[in-house]
Amino acid sequence: MFWSLDRFSREGLRKTVAYLQQLEALGVRFRSYTEPYLSTENELVSHVLLGVLSYFAEYEAQKISRRTIAELERVRAEGKVLGRPSTFDEHRGAPGEMLDSGVATAEMARRTGLSYNTVKGHLRRIKAEQVETDASA
Structure with missing residues (x-):
């Protein structure tokens, strides 16, 4: 028994329904004190209730998703x-020059203070730009 559905969980309807379904799966019946129609003592009512709430x-x-996408x-x-701001333009030259010098990616990361994966990403972009430049020439 719980006071009301909004007191049972304040995590939104989706999570509340998930919790109620977990209780149902465990064989636990639930009943709202202030909302007597929110009860799973009757199996038919229980399935209809969970279906509607779902x-x-x-x-x-x-x-929420549509509003978020529209706002973005x-x-x-x-x-x-x-x-977050890209570090690519700020460090563009360093990995490219080191690449031409044969410096290993891990060493480039150490010298520039960037992570290994960030340096790898920069090198991919540099190589892609070189391919585009070669293709247009």
Whole structure:
């Protein structure tokens, strides 16, 4: 028994439904003190209730997703760059020069203070730019 569904979980409808389904799977019945219609003592009511709540949880998740995507598109349209700033332009020359000198990727990372994977990413971009330059020439 719980006081009300909103007191049972404050993590949103989707997680609340997941918790209720876990309880159901364990054979635990639930009942809301202030919302007597939220009870799983009747198996038919239980399945209908979980079905309806699941539908609304999914609908809520889709609504949140659409709003998030719309806001990201709006912000990008205004010219805002999302994510952390790239280190590529700042370090563009160093890995390229070291690559020409035959310096190992791990050594490039140590010298530039960048992570190994970041240096590898920079080298991939440098090589891709070289391929584009060679193809257009």
